Amino acid sequence: MALDMTDLNLDLDLARVITEGLAEDVGSGDVTSLAIDPAQRCQALLVLQEEGTVAGLPAARAVFAQLDLDVAFTPLVEEGQQVDELPQALARLEGPARAILTGERLALNLLARLCGIATLTRRYVDAVAGTGVAILDTRKTTPGLRALEKYAVRCGGGRNHRFGLYDATLLKDNHVRLAGGVGPAVERLRAQTELPLELEVDTLDQLEEALALGVERILLDNMSPASVRQAVARAAGRAELEVSGGVTLDTVRAYADAGPDFISVGALTHSARSLDVSLEVV
Numbered sequence: 001m002a003l004d005m006t007d008l009n010l011d012l013d014l015a016r017v018i019t020e021g022l023a024e025d026v027g028s029g030d031v032t033s034l035a036i037d038p039a040q041r042c043q044a045l046l047v048l049q050e051e052g053t054v055a056g057l058p059a060a061r062a063v064f065a066q067l068d069l070d071v072a073f074t075p076l077v078e079e080g081q082q083v084d085e086l087p088q089a090l091a092r093l094e095g096p097a098r099a100i101l102t103g104e105r106l107a108l109n110l111l112a113r114l115c116g117i118a119t120l121t122r123r124y125v126d127a128v129a130g131t132g133v134a135i136l137d138t139r140k141t142t143p144g145l146r147a148l149e150k151y152a153v154r155c156g157g158g159r160n161h162r163f164g165l166y167d168a169t170l171l172k173d174n175h176v177r178l179a180g181g182v183g184p185a186v187e188r189l190r191a192q193t194e195l196p197l198e199l200e201v202d203t204l205d206q207l208e209e210a211l212a213l214g215v216e217r218i219l220l221d222n223m224s225p226a227s228v229r230q231a232v233a234r235a236a237g238r239a240e241l242e243v244s245g246g247v248t249l250d251t252v253r254a255y256a257d258a259g260p261d262f263i264s265v266g267a268l269t270h271s272a273r274s275l276d277v278s279l280e281v282v
Contacts, residue, residue: 013147014059018066020144021106030102042097042281045089046111049276053122054081055155056114057091059148060107064093067103071095080155082122090277097281104279112274113145114152120272121156123249124265128256133263135252136161136242140266149269161264170219171199182206186213198242207231211238220260221245228258 046060057075064071074092077083090111093100124135137153138161139146150160162168171185179185182199189197198217199210204227210218211234220231222245235241242262243255255263 010147010151014062015066017110017145017148018059018063018106021109022063022066022103025106026102030098033098033101036097036101038096038098040097041095042100044093044100044279044281046091046093046107047278047280048083048088048090048115049086049278051084051086052082052115052119052275053156054079054083054090054115055118055152056111056148059110059114060091063103063107063110064095064099068096068099071099071103080118080157093279100279100281108277108279109274110148112277113142113272114148114155115275115277116272117149117152117269118156119275121153121158121268124252124263124268125157127249127252128263131253131256133256133260134159135268136262136264137268138244138264138266139164140270142269153268156268158268159262167195169193169195169197171197173200173202182209183213186215200244204230204234207234211235215239217242219244219264225251225254225258228255228260232259 048054054077057077057079061073064073072094076089076091121135121137128135135158137150137158141149146163150163153160162170169189171189176182176185179188186197186199196216198219199215200219200221201207201210202221202223207218207220217240218235219242220228223231223243228241228243232241240262241260242264243258243260244264247255247263247265248267252263252265
């Protein structure tokens with residue numbers, strides 16, 4: 001699984017993130033690494049210290065490449081691979097010691113963050129295995145890191161919901177309130193875009209209204225698994241159904257067993273804990 005230009009312009013986003021990250025961390029220069037002879041070379045390993053799913057090696061590689069193209073970066077595992085035996089070397093580096101030490105923190109920050117997201121996503125995906133339900137992310141991402149964080153979700157086996165406000169619709173309660181009701185909101189939006197409509201509802205009566213309007217996808221917001229099961233029965237395939245709101249690892253299986261098409265989980269990106277990854281000179 002690689003970062004490339006066909007994948008939400010990840011290469012462009014990654015270059016921006018690294019440029020800004022190095023400017024923030026290195027500033028006018030890494031004064032501590034002046035202790036190292038500029039001609040000195042070294043070898044180092046990026047090491048995962050806890051169980052998890054790998055994501056972000058291309059990002060780590062790009063950090064060192066921007067500092068010095070002479071740094072050789074050799075992955076030792078695959079993106080999306082589950083690591084259970086520890087410690088696990090993820091990649092080997094060889095090149096100018098100053099560049100490796102200067103890029104260490106940014107590379108580790110990105111790698112740890114993305115591995116954390118992939119790992120949490122994998123836990124949700126595994127929890128609904130066999131149900132046919134897709135686990136989705138949301139727009140609850142770190143500003144500036146959305147493309148990378150959504151990439152990590154895919155590494156963990158999840159799927160991406162809309163990337164931004166421009167590529168998919170989602171009529172929420174505030175839109176409906178300001179438009180004067182579900183009907184006017186749906187009518188106005190259909191007149192403005194050919195994108196399929198998704199509408200958020202939080203009661204079964206609202207679900208019936210959405211179905212009567214022919215809404216293509218309906219988000220069941222903060223419903224119980226029992227209510228979701230009723231919604232699935234009432235929809236009877238007339239619309240795709242997405243569950244969202246307060247879903248946890250403890251409850252996601254019950255929601256999946258209720259029969260929706262999708263479960264979106266903001267926690268995949270806003271609450272994932274970074275994994276313990278280190279750089280060790282060898």
